[in-house]
Amino acid sequence: EAGVAQSPRYKIIEKRQSVAFWCNPISGHATLYWYQQILGQGPKLLIQFQNNGVVDDSQLPKDRFSAERLKGVDSTLKIQPAKLEDSAVYLCASSPGSIIYGYTFGSGTRLTVV
Amino acid sequence: AQSVTQLDSHVSVSEGTPVLLRCNYSSSYSPSLFWYVQHPNKGLQLLLKYTSAATLVKGINGFEAEFKKSETSFHLTKPSAHMSDAAEYFCVRGGYQKVTFGTGTKLQVIP
Numbered sequence: 572e573a574g575v576a577q578s579p580r581y582k583i584i585e586k587r588q589s590v591a592f593w594c595n596p597i598s599g600h601a602t603l604y605w606y607q608q609i610l611g612q613g614p615k616l617l618i619q620f621q622n623n624g625v626v627d628d629s630q631l632p633k634d635r636f637s638a639e640r641l642k643g644v645d646s647t648l649k650i651q652p653a654k655l656e657d658s659a660v661y662l663c664a665s666s667p668g669s670i671i672y673g674y675t676f677g678s679g680t681r682l683t684v685v
Numbered sequence: 686a687q688s689v690t691q692l693d694s695h696v697s698v699s700e701g702t703p704v705l706l707r708c709n710y711s712s713s714y715s716p717s718l719f720w721y722v723q724h725p726n727k728g729l730q731l732l733l734k735y736t737s738a739a740t741l742v743k744g745i746n747g748f749e750a751e752f753k754k755s756e757t758s759f760h761l762t763k764p765s766a767h768m769s770d771a772a773e774y775f776c777v778r779g780g781y782q783k784v785t786f787g788t789g790t791k792l793q794v795i796p
Binding site for chain 2: 604
């Protein structure tokens with residue numbers, strides 16, 4: 572079974588620039604999550620999709636972050652404009668449905684904002 | 686509020702000695718609980734999960750955890766630590782509500 576694919580692996584941008592991350596979940600997984608992990612902290616949920624609908628985006632800074640999941644498969648997360656405090660690893664995860672099954676994480680995208 | 690508490694931010698053990706990483710949860714019902722491991726500069730890997738079946742759960746790499754409802758605990762153990770176990774470990778609560786991560790425990794293994 573192929574894992575969760577994320578790209579790019581690393582990205583360095585200047586503050587106020589925009590950036591986008593891509594995630595391809597495991598085939599057939601209905602639920603997709605984006606997490607932000609700041610160095611030294613645990614992952615923080617940004618947004619959760621069920622198929623192509625948003626289930627939870629309560630911690631997504633909507634003034635600068637946006638995410639979409641086209642056709643209930645791939646997803647993109649965008650930051651515009653970026654701030655220094657957005658430097659973090661952005662993790663994508665997917666699960667078959669209910670979280671009781673656990674979920675599989677991608678390797679993440681490490682974003683550095685300078 | 687539903688929460689997960691990892692009682693130790695850092696644990697240091699000698700190679701070959703037992704590992705104990707502690708996790709307590711608060712919940713009004715039996716949650717789904719998971720342990721994930723994150724090696725430096727790597728993604729998160731599922732070690733094991735509890736979903737209201739057997740209370741003693743065996744995972745990968747010799748790890749296991751026991752769900753104790755009376756103590757609201759889900760501690761992670763391994764009989765003998767290996768150098769490759771050095772990583773950060775997260776206790777995670779799932780279920781039908783928001784997923785909650787613990788703050789993580791960094792495990793150091795001393796040769």
